[in-house]
Amino acid sequence: MIGKDRHNWSSIPDRRAHPESISHRAQFTKLDNHAALTIIRAPIGYGKSTLVASWLRTIHASGRISVVVPEPAPSMTSGEYWAHVLQQFLSTAIAFPNTVIDPAQDPFTAIVRIFRDNSLPVILVLIRPDKVDGRLDESLAELVRYCRCVNLVVTLTGRTMFPEPHLLDIDQESISAHDLLYTMADTTSVLEDSGAHLVPGDIETIYSMTGGLPVLVRRSISVLKNLPTESGREHLLGHNLRRVIQHYTQECIAAEAHVVGQYDLVVATAPARELTVDTVTYLLESDESPQQIRDRLIALEAAGVISYVDTGVVETWRLAPAIRQSILTSHPVGGSDPAGRLSSLSRAQLDAGAHASALDYAIEAQDWALAVDILDKHWATMIADNLELVRSAFQQIPPESTAKHSSFRAARNLYLQHPDEQVTFGSALPESAEGLRELGASAEAVSALTIGCIQALMLIHAGEYKRAVDITVRLIELSRIIEESDRHDISAQLSTMRAQWAITFQLNGRLVESTSLARMAYWGASSQKIGYIARSAAGTAALNWAMVGELHRARQWSDLEEQHRNIEITMQSQVKVAGLTACALTSLDSLDFAGAERALTELGLPTENDALYADEFWAFTVYARSQFALSNNDAFSALSLLRRTVAAHPSQCNPTSMAGPLMRSTEIDLLLALGEGNKAAALAEGIVDAGTNPWTLVSVARVRQRMGQNKSAITLCHQYQWKGEPYPRAQMESLLVQAVAHSELGEHHHAITAWSKACAIADQTGLLRPFSTIAAEDIAALEAAASTRSSALSEFMKAVTPESFPKSVHIVTLTGGEQRVLALLVLGMTSVSMARELHLSTNTIKSQLRSLYKKLGAHNRDEAIAQAHALQLI
Known part of the structure; x- marks a missing residue:
């Protein structure tokens, strides 16, 4: 029909x-x-x-x-x-x-x-x-x-x-x-439209037990319709729904698995939340080859029993959680109870370095001793990307299971604070050197060190980077005292702690201290064969050097990080993010755009991997992608990403973070590249003490120079003490701004001096991309006058590199009279009313309106107001 x-x-x-x-x-x-x-x-x-x-x-x-x-x-x-x-x-x-x-x-x-x-x-x-x-x-x-x-x-x-x-x-x-999969809203819609009687809690119970699997949500309707309206309802709902899920599992899932001859694999691997070839081999205790195991998993996938999960790391499959739970509780294998099998799998994950996964299985098995042990030893490797898992574990572990762990109990109290609340501490680390020495010699020294590390991490998550660094400084001194006392052996934990301390300093913008700690963490982890910590520390050091523009040192640390890339740790995004971001930046600076694109592709596009842009390294990844966009004339998409990501991290963009000034300077650069002079200038004007930070200094100075404010740009560039804490890339870009500004002012001697210094930095470091921040005609004129014969400049000139910014930008500026007329225009006043308000003639008002409209490129009142808003004039 x-x-x-x-x-x-x-x-x-x-x-x-x-x-x-x-x-x-x-x-x-x-x-x-x-x-x-x-x-x-x-x-x-x-x-x-x-x-x-x-x-x-x-x-x-x-x-x-x-x-x-x-x-x-x-x-x-x-x-x-x-x-x-x-x-x-x-x-x-x-x-x-x-x-x-x-x-x-x-x-x-x-x-x-x-x-x-x-x-x-x-x-x-x-x-x-x-x-x-x-x-x-x-x-x-x-x-x-x-x-x-x-x-x-x-x-x-x-x-x-x-x-x-x-x-x-x-x-x-x-x-x-x-x-x-149905969301909670979908599940609610299905159940409310079914005509079944619902009481508070029914929908939540069904959603939790079915996991939103559509067929199970629909089958739960018959369960609801046969429930009593009063006593015993909650117990009966759970009991009857489990029976429905078990029936569906046998009727459909098990039947399909039998058809393809893989029912034994489904039952044996039910303990695993995610199935990989290695996990299945471990659970089956089989001598089958990896290819044979993979073929069996693909057969189950083709039969519609399991789904493929694109992790980007290793081939992974998954049973629907409700189906997994049904099989797990109703099909014991080899005389082993489900809890025993889950504990065994937890230990296997622990041996593989997958601490978060190990903790998850230990909690499900209710093996509290194992869960406490995992948390006690590996909290630092989990908190960055698994804060909610750790918090959930602390909520579920019975207090009596932590009786012998004083540091664990203190950490539990800290973790269970509401994430939106001010981070507070039960006890603070001593501030004086004498107090730290007394604590370091006491029996509570290691416990205090652990609790202090957790406090610092919680402050990082709250965006309080300065407080986190203050605590970390005392923790470093406390760890030194403990080591010297020979009363406690903290060597196993120290590499992990130092790796996290390095990140703490990095996020606060103190890159020198960060690199020093990362170096110690790397060599300690390497000697102890803790591969993922070594990789994380090397990546942190590489990123620090890449951010300042020391390409040779960044590559040295990237090479060290590369030696540990065969470590498969999926739960720690910083393990790969820092290193890949460093690779992208060093590739960009040497004009290896293909290499930069490969690194950014491996990181994942924001639309594909939003979680990646939610971790503690989000500002560095956005910065790297923005620099790549500037090199490819694609500033608009990068600006959209930057604004979206910054809006998602309001507490992290503050004066105590590196992210704050880094994102502001990057936004200015992107606006300038798009020719949005008024917006870039307005943002630059809003930065207090731009000269105290190398990134904001260069971006603001560049805007001023492009606006024709050459003297102001030169003055700003001299405000930073470059010799105190060198930033080669920022210093080189500052010198290039000064060279062009001096040249436009007719100060040719100063222009040649600044240009020659910039070329010397490029020759020493291999920095090439900064040359693209000024116009090609300026490069030609400056080099003709200075004749530096820079090898770096010669290499830059051989490459086809687009200019990142226009040579000049048009700024719409209004006279005092035009600004006053615009303000009254926004209020909806007529020309006559404006004249009366400003004590001017109507003809004068009309003349100012014509001038205003011309500057704004507008033809009427609405267009003028809209354009004034766009240019941030009102």
Whole structure:
């Protein structure tokens, strides 16, 4: 049957009532894009067909014909499948006026001809074409390439079909298993629209137990409808829902696993939240090869039992949490109870250095002694990226299990503070040297050191970097006293602590102290063979040198960091972020744009890896990406990223952080590159004491020079004591600003002096990119006058490098009279009213309005006000 809106309603799967009331706005948006190919990929039970049916039934007057081809029969060949698709077309009685079907013609060719001979737009939905015996990827890609009127939507389970769709030269959209899970809002909508009686707590219980898996949320409705309205309801809801989940697990998941002969693997690996080849090998205790294990996992994925998780590190699969829990609690293996298997897996993760994962499994096993031990020894490696996990662990571990750990109890009290509250301490470290010596000689020394480290970390998360550094200074002295006393052995923890202390100083902008601590942490961790700490420390040192522009030293530390990159630690983003950011910056400074792009790609684009831009290194990654954008004339996208990320970190952008001045100077540079002179100037004017920081000094001086304020730019550049704490890149850029400013003022001797010093820095450090911050004609004029014969300049001149900033920017400035007229214009006053208010003639007001409109490029009052806002004149 064809409806009035030309949909083939008879072919659309019948998904009635509650599913169609769910808000799938994000997924509907992707489907509404009508890409040539839309892939909906998820295991069974995630509601792939329901989503398509709901979407097709919510399209109004789309002008498209929709055809849904049901799931193929088992073992159907590709030829049989295309005949099946063609038959579906014919059986729906859709009229294609220009179609003549030759019975002897190949079915696929006939389908292509149908589409090519007709201009009617068609939505073709194929349910599970991956079940066909034979690959259909090429023919489907060919179909949408040659038939532009077709929007193809396919539902799949595994990656046997279109494993890497981004490599296809086809406009496409993808909807994943994660996208299809119900949110709490979706679950609420389903249950409230079901007509079942609900009491407070029902929805939360169902969402928690089902994990938002659509099929289980829908099946919970029957449980709700059969519950008593009063006594015993909560217990019965949990009990009956567990039975429903177990029934679905056996009826569907276990049945599919049996079909592909992998049921034993599903049961044996249920303890693992995430399945990798190594994890499965460990749990199976099998002598199968890694490839054999991988083939078994892929078979389960293709059957729709498990889903693939793109971690970017190692191939990973996952069972839906509710299904995993059902299998885990109802299928003991080898006489081992679930808790024992989880504890075993926790220890295996611990041995592999995956401390966060180990803690997670220990908590699930309720192995409190193991959980306490993990936290006690590895808190510093987990807090940066797993604060909520640590906080949750402290909440769940019974107080009696921590009786012998005084430092643990103190840390517990600290961690359980509300994250929005002011960070306070039960006891403070002594401030005097004498007090620290007394503490260092006491039995509480190591406990105090541990608690102090946690205090400093909590302050970092609260954005209180100065207080964190103040505590860290005392911790460093306390650790020295403890080491000298020979009463406690803290060598195992000291490398980890020093690595975090280095980051603390780095985030406060004290890069010299940070590098010193990172160096000690690196050599200590290397001697103790703690690979991930060595990599983190080396990356911190490399980033510090890269930020200041010491390329040779940055590369030395990057080489050391490279030696530890085979360590697979997925829960510590700083382990790779610092090193990769350093690589990007050093590559940019040496004009190796391909190398910089590789490093930034490995870091991940913000849209792909937002979590990456939420860690403590977010400002450095945004800075590196902004510098790359400046080198590629793509300042607009970088400015959008910067503003979005800064808005997400209000507490971290403050006067005690390195992020604050770094992001302000970067925003000025991006605005200047875009020619937004007024905005850049307004932002620069808002910086108090710009000359106290090398980044803000250079950016503000550059804006002033481009505005023609050459004397002001030169004066600002002399405010920083470059010899006290050298920043070669910032100093070189400052000298380049001075050289151009002196030249424009006719002060040629001073211009040549500044230019020669800048070239000398470039020759010493290998810095090339700073030359791109001034105009090519200025470079030519300065070098012609100075004749430095700089090798770095020669290398720069050989490269094709775009200028990062315009030679000058237009600044709209208003006279006092124009500013007053603008203020009254905003208030909506007429010319007559303005004249009366300002005690001027109407003709004078009109003259000022004409001048104002001309400067703003406006033709009327509204345009003038809008442009004045854009230029930050009001």
